[in-house]
Amino acid sequence: MLPAMKLSTTLAPPAVDELCINTLRFLAVDMVQKANSGHPGLPLGSAAMAYALWDRLLKFNPRDPLWPDRDRFVLSAGHGCALLYALLHVTGFDLPVQELERFRQWGSRTPGHPEYRQTPGVEATTGPLGQGLANGVGMAIAEVALAARFNQPGHTIVDHHTYVLASDGDLEEGISSEAGSEAGHLRLGKLIVLYADNHITIEGSTELAFTEDRMARFAAFGWHVQRVEHSNDLDAVTFALKTAREERSRPSLILVRTHIGFGSPHKQDTAAAHGEPLGLEEVRLTKQRLGWPVNPPFHIPEEALEHFRKAIARGNAAQAEWELRLKAYAEENPDLAAEFQRVMHGQLPKGWDADLPTFTSADGPMATRIASGRTIAVLSSHLREMMGGSADLAPSTHTNMDGAGNFEPENWAGRNMHFGIRENAMGAILNGMALHRGFIPYGGTFLVFSDYMRPPMRLAAMNGLPVIYVFTHDSIAMGEDGPTHQPVEHLVGLRSIPGMVVLRPADANETVAAWRIAIEREEGPVALVLTRQGLPVLDLARYPGIPAGVPLGGYVLADSPPGTRPDVILIATGSEVHLALESRDRLASEGVQARVVSMPSTNMFASQPDEYRETVLPPGVPLLVIEAGASLGWRSYVGPQIAVIGVDSFGASAPGPVVMQHYGFTVENVCKQTHNLLRQVREKP
Ligand SMILES: Cc1ncc(C[n+]2csc(CCOP(=O)(O)OP(=O)(O)O)c2C)c(N)n1
Numbered sequence: 001m002l003p004a005m006k007l008s009t010t011l012a013p014p015a016v017d018e019l020c021i022n023t024l025r026f027l028a029v030d031m032v033q034k035a036n037s038g039h040p041g042l043p044l045g046s047a048a049m050a051y052a053l054w055d056r057l058l059k060f061n062p063r064d065p066l067w068p069d070r071d072r073f074v075l076s077a078g079h080g081c082a083l084l085y086a087l088l089h090v091t092g093f094d095l096p097v098q099e100l101e102r103f104r105q106w107g108s109r110t111p112g113h114p115e116y117r118q119t120p121g122v123e124a125t126t127g128p129l130g131q132g133l134a135n136g137v138g139m140a141i142a143e144v145a146l147a148a149r150f151n152q153p154g155h156t157i158v159d160h161h162t163y164v165l166a167s168d169g170d171l172e173e174g175i176s177s178e179a180g181s182e183a184g185h186l187r188l189g190k191l192i193v194l195y196a197d198n199h200i201t202i203e204g205s206t207e208l209a210f211t212e213d214r215m216a217r218f219a220a221f222g223w224h225v226q227r228v229e230h231s232n233d234l235d236a237v238t239f240a241l242k243t244a245r246e247e248r249s250r251p252s253l254i255l256v257r258t259h260i261g262f263g264s265p266h267k268q269d270t271a272a273a274h275g276e277p278l279g280l281e282e283v284r285l286t287k288q289r290l291g292w293p294v295n296p297p298f299h300i301p302e303e304a305l306e307h308f309r310k311a312i313a314r315g316n317a318a319q320a321e322w323e324l325r326l327k328a329y330a331e332e333n334p335d336l337a338a339e340f341q342r343v344m345h346g347q348l349p350k351g352w353d354a355d356l357p358t359f360t361s362a363d364g365p366m367a368t369r370i371a372s373g374r375t376i377a378v379l380s381s382h383l384r385e386m387m388g389g390s391a392d393l394a395p396s397t398h399t400n401m402d403g404a405g406n407f408e409p410e411n412w413a414g415r416n417m418h419f420g421i422r423e424n425a426m427g428a429i430l431n432g433m434a435l436h437r438g439f440i441p442y443g444g445t446f447l448v449f450s451d452y453m454r455p456p457m458r459l460a461a462m463n464g465l466p467v468i469y470v471f472t473h474d475s476i477a478m479g480e481d482g483p484t485h486q487p488v489e490h491l492v493g494l495r496s497i498p499g500m501v502v503l504r505p506a507d508a509n510e511t512v513a514a515w516r517i518a519i520e521r522e523e524g525p526v527a528l529v530l531t532r533q534g535l536p537v538l539d540l541a542r543y544p545g546i547p548a549g550v551p552l553g554g555y556v557l558a559d560s561p562p563g564t565r566p567d568v569i570l571i572a573t574g575s576e577v578h579l580a581l582e583s584r585d586r587l588a589s590e591g592v593q594a595r596v597v598s599m600p601s602t603n604m605f606a607s608q609p610d611e612y613r614e615t616v617l618p619p620g621v622p623l624l625v626i627e628a629g630a631s632l633g634w635r636s637y638v639g640p641q642i643a644v645i646g647v648d649s650f651g652a653s654a655p656g657p658v659v660m661q662h663y664g665f666t667v668e669n670v671c672k673q674t675h676n677l678l679r680q681v682r683e684k685p
Contacts, residue, residue: 016303016304016307017051017055017234019301019303019304019307020051020055020090020304020307020308021047021048021051021232022047022290022291022292023086023090023299023300023301023304023305023308024043024047024050024051024083024086024087024090025043025044025047025262025263025290025292026287026290026292026297026299027082027085027086027089027090027100027298027300028040028043028044028047028080028082028083028085028086029043029044029082029278029283029286029287030100030283030297030298031082031085031086031100031101031103031110031298032082032103032277032278033277033278033279033280033283033297034101034103034297035103035104035105035277036277037104037112037276037277038079038082038103038104038112038275038277039079039080039081039082039274039275040082040261040264040273040277040278041080041198041200041260041261041267041273041274041275042077042079042080042083042167042196042198042260042274043080043082043083043086044259044260044261044262044263044264044268044273044286045196045198045231045258045259045260045261045262046080046083046165046194046196046231046256046258047083047231047262048231048232048233048234048237049165049194049196049228049231049237049256049258050083050087050165050194051087051234052234052237052238052241053073053163053194053237053241054073054087054091054311055307055308055311056238056241057071057238057241057242057245058071058073058163059071059160059161059315059318060073060091060121060311060315061312061315061316061318061319062088062091062092062093062094062121062311062312062315063092063312063315063316064315064319065093065120065121067315067319067322068158068344068437068438069157069158069159069160069319069322070160071160071161071162071163072123072136072139072143072160072161072162072163072435072436073123073162073163073164073165074123074124074126074132074133074135074136074139074162074163074164074165075114075126075132075164075165076126076129076130076131076132076133076135076136076164076165076166076167076170077126077129077132077165077166077167077169077170077196078113078114078125078126078127078128078132079113079127079275080165080167081110081111081112081113081114081126082103082110084114084121084122085099085100085103085110085119086100088119088120088121088122090300090304090305090308090309091308091309091311091312092308092309092311092312093119093120093121094120095109095110095119095120095121097298097300100298101298112127113125113126113127114126114127115462115463116435116463116464117463117464123139123435124431124432124435124463125459125462125463128455128459129167129169129170129172129173130169130170130171130172130173130174130175130176130179130424130428131175131428131431131455131456131459132164132166132170133164133166133170133171133175133176133179133180133193134175134176134178134179134424134425134428134429134431134432134456135428135429135431135432135435136162136163136164136191136193136432137179137180137182137183137188137191137251137425137428137429137432138428138429138430138431138432138433138434138435138436138441139162139191139432139433139435139436140162140183140188140190140191140251140432141186141188141407141417141429141432141433142432142433142436142437142438142439143158143160143161143162143190143436144188144190144412145387145407145412145413145415145438145439146158146436146438146439147159147412148411148412148413149384149413150336150339150340152329152332152333152336155325155328155329155332155333156325157322157325157326157329157340160190161190161191161192161245162190162191162192163192163193163194164191164192164193164194165193165194165196166193166194166195166196167195167196167198168196168197168198168199168200168201168206168210169201170195171195171210171214172201172209172210174424175424175425175428175455177217177221178420178422178424178425179422179425179428179429180217180218180221180223180251181221181420181422182419182420182422182425182429183221183223183251184218184221184222184223184250184251185221185222185409185420186407186408186409187222187249187250187251187409188251189247189248189249189250189251189252190245190248191251191252192241192244192245192251192252192254193251193252193253193254194237194241194254194256195214195253195254195255195256196231196256196258197214197255197256197257197258198257198258198259198260198269199260199269200260200269200270200271200273200274201271201274202271202274202275203271204271214253214255215227215253215255218253222250222251223250223251223252223253224244224247224250224251224252224253225252225253225254225255226240226243226244226252226253226254226255227254227255227256227257228240228254228255228256228257229257230256230257230258231256231257231258231259231262232262237254237256240254240256241254260273260274261273261274261278263286263289263290264278264282264285264286264289265282265285265286265289266282266285267282339384343384343385343437343438343439344437344438345437346437346466346522348383348519348520349382349383351382352379352382352383352519353379353382353516353519354382355378355381355382356375356378356379356512356515356516357371357374357375357378357508357512358509358512358540359371359507359508359509359512359537360537360539360540360541361536361537361538361539361542362537363508363537364507364508364534364535364536364537365534365535365536365537366507366508366534366535366537367530367531367532367533367534367535368505368506368507368508368510368511368530368531368535368574368575369396369397369398369470369472369473369530369531369532370398370508370534371505371507371508371509371511371512371530372398372399372470372472372511372515372528372530373398373399373400374508375511375512375515376398376399376400376401376515377401377402379515379519380401380404380415381403383440383519384415385438385439385440386401386415386439386440386442387407387415387417387433387439387440387441387442388401388415388416388417388430388440388441388442388443388444388468389407389416389417389418389419389443389444390419390426390443390444390445390470391419391420391421391422391423391426391443391444391445391449392418392419392420392421393444393445393446393472394416394418394444396446396472396473396532397444397445397446397470397472398444398470398472399442399443399444399470400416401415401416404416406418417443419443423445423449423450423452423453424452424453424455424456426443426445426453426456427443427453427455427456427457427460427467427469428455428456428459429441429443430442430443430456430460430465430467431456431459431460431463431465431467434460434463434465434466434467435463435465440466440468440519441467441468442467442468442469442470442518443467443468443469443470444469444470444471444472445470445471445472446471446472446473446478446485446487447471447472447473447474447475447487447490447491447529448473448484448485448486448487448490450469450471450487450490450493450494450527451490451493453469454493457469457494457497457500457525457527458497460500460524460525461497461498461499461500461524461525462498462499464499464523464524465524465525466521466522466523466524466525466526467525467526468518468519468525468526468528469525469526469527469528470528470530471490471527471528471529471530472530472531472532473485473487473531473532474487474491474504474529474530474531474532474574474575474628475487475531475574475575475628475629475647476488476628476647476651476652476656476659476660476663477531477532477533477575477628477656477657477659477660477665478531478532478533478656479532479533479653479654479655479656479657479658479659480653480654480655480656481653482651482652482653482654483650483651483652483653486650486651486652486659487629488629488630488647488648488649488650488651489629489630489632490629491504491529491573491627491629491630492629492630492632492633494527494529495602495603495633496633499523499524499525500524500525500526500527500603501517501518501521501524501525501526501527501601501603501604502526502527502529502601502602502603503517503518503526503527503528503529503550503600503601503604504529504530504573504574504600504601505528505529505530505550505574505600506535506538506557506572506573506574506575506577506578506598506600507535507536507537507538507577507578508535508537508538509537509538509539509540509543509546509547510538510546510550510598510600511528511530513546513547513549513550513551513600514526514528514550514600514601515528516551517550517551517601517604529574531574531575532656533575533656535575535578536578538557538577543557543558545557546598549598550600550601551604552604552605552608552612553599553600553601553602553603553604553605553606553607553608554571554597554598554599554600554601554602554604554605554613554616554617555597555598555616556595556596556597556616557577557581557596557597557598558581558584558595558596559595559596560593560594560595561593564593565618565621566593566594566595566618566621567592567593567594567621567622567678568587568592568593568594568595568621568622568623568624568674568677568678569594569595569596569597569617569621569622569623569624570583570584570594570595570596570597570623570624570625570626570670570674571597571599571617571623571624571625571626572596572597572598572599572625572626572627573598573599573600573602573627574600574627574628575628576626576627576628576665577596577598579626579665579666579667579670580594580596580626580670581596582667583626583667583670583671583674584596586667586670586671587671587674590671590675592674592675592678594674595621597616597617602633622642622643622677622678622681623642623643624642624643624644624645624670624673624674624677625642625643625644625645625646626644626645626665626670627644627645627646628646628647628660628663628665629646629647630646630647630648631644631645631646631647631648632648634646642677643673643676643677645664645665645669645670645673647663651663
């Protein structure tokens with residue numbers, strides 16, 4: 001075993017620093033021990049380098065955790081959150097020690113992994129490894145883009161860094177390569193990653209599975225890389241951080257050799273320190289070894305607290321100085337200053353939706369991806385804060401903003417982002433941009449590849465981040481590319497994410513309405529699910545209910561004759577709405593009166609009051625759902641008298657209409673299924 005004490009004494013920092021670092025270490029250890037759950041190893045090993053950053057460089061104000069020009073700090077290795085909570089408490093955020101004592105308990109502000117909005121000072125929800133690092137890339141992108149837009153000669157109001165503390169797991173996850181490559185390409189010089197290189201993961205040594213040269217890897221991505229031999233060497237860590245800050249044209253990786261469970265006589269440098277309490281006896285031994293009183297737990301020496309709390313004065317002063325700068329800026333640039341405040345608060349400007357298009361049947365057939373592209377063109381001319389792109393599919397997803405320029409190192413004012421074929425990083429970068437604030441971030445790909453982006457989408461929903469996804473090629477109707485490219489289970493999968501609004505518009509006008517919802521939604525992400533194939537346009541002259549109906553999630557598009565109760569209700573989404581309308585006509589000629597309900601968003605429909613839902617779907621009227629996606633979900637969703645024409649197997653390679661025909665998306669089949677359903681209902685009411 002490594003001679004732990006020797007390391008700490010040979011590299012002993014000055015007394016107050018050591019006191020502070022040990023305060024962090026043992027707050028974390030005591031939190032985990034009291035909860036009898038959590039991860040003490042990373043806090044013990046990384047406390048010193050985190051302290052160097054927070055004490056000597058990080059620009060933050062515990063009294064105003066959301067100060068716009070603060071540095072961002074993301075603990076990508078979210079399992080080490082006891083360290084973050086300790087830092088937040090001692091530096092004076094609104095996180096009393098009682099909250100540390102309630103680590104991982106019901107209703108506490110110290111959940112098992114950091115959760116955005118739960119704890120002041122937590123910049124991002126982390127825990128799924130790699131995501132935080134990529135969030136950091138998004139934040140750094142937001143910073144340079146905001147600076148490019150708002151800073152004026154002689155007036156700098158956006159100027160902060162993004163720091164990430166990452167672990168082996170973060171770097172093992174593929175997303176770190178996606179995001180690392182993108183960050184290097186973009187030359188995000190104000191992104192600094194501290195990598196806790198402790199050679200240990202859950203199963204044991206990193207020798208088991210992680211032997212590449214990490215520094216060479218990041219250097220190859222275009223990063224500036226440095227190595228610090230010991231986390232406890234505060235001066236070396238500080239020097240590396242300062243060097244990283246001076247490096248303006250490359251993101252920085254600082255590999256810091258840390259020792260998991262530092263100080264623990266029996267667990268240091270072993271996986272046993274990673275994810276379980278040290279145990280009372282080992283806590284005692286570790287405290288003794290590092291010269292810490294065994295009791296009471298949660299001990300914070302006054303001298304340490306006093307030192308940490310200087311962060312408040314520092315933060316207040318830094319913010320006050322920034323506010324003066326902002327004032328001077330506002331005097332010379334009143335419009336820009338107002339705009340800065342507006343975008344940072346996520347408010348929409350007056351008239352943002354003034355020129356939204358209305359399409360007529362003469363515009364059809366039109367794919368909803370095309371309608372979306374046209375809508376983006378209008379929206380982006382009013383909403384300068386729209387920034388986004390696609391994972392190398394812009395010509396197909398129609399996500400490019402004409403005239404908005406490319407976001408690239410030579411032009412950080414550009415708004416069209418090129419994520420490369422990196423969906424996972426794209427999602428996490430969008431999250432980072434939303435977390436940073438100042439933008440309406442969006443990203444596009446084929447619906448089938450939303451799978452590659454599921455982890456960050458889940459976090460966007462969990463964090464309530466207003467991120468917009470543009471998913472095109474939304475069903476088996478996309479055709480020839482075959483089952484690998486034909487989404488089936490994706491709609492139900494997306495709908496199953498709590499807080500995710502999924503909208504699958506039926507035509508160009510529903511698409512405009514869907515975009516309006518996406519832009520206005522502040523509480524969470526929106527997935528727009530769009531067709532590759534052309535669709536008839538539902539003329540507002542004939543279907544005036546569309547603009548008001550779409551925000552309700554589902555609405556009556558075409559009804560049975562006035563005064564009659566429908567025999568059946570055809571519920572359809574997206575492209576299948578047209579099939580429902582055609583089938584309704586045919587059914588009428590066969591003596592069956594059908595109502596057509598367009599349901600672009602099941603989630604939004606589900607959140608309407610019962611009275612409304614019952615006017616759309618009166619109890620007792622049989623339902624036939626038509627959707628080119630997995631049928632799962634529909635039955636439980638709308639009730640017993642229901643049949644579903646869906647896709648419960650993978651698709652097939654052939655022209656889209658042929659595939660649709662083979663899978664039963666035909667007027668004939670809809671009519672046949674309707675008759676079957678009505679028969680069943682009659683026989684078994
Ligand atoms: C995507 C993802 N997969 C798996 C896990 C479970 N997990 C938590 S920590 C960890 C690895 C721990 O190793 P390391 O990242 O080096 O952290 P340390 O041991 O230094 O605390 C794993 C696999 C996770 N949090 N996220």
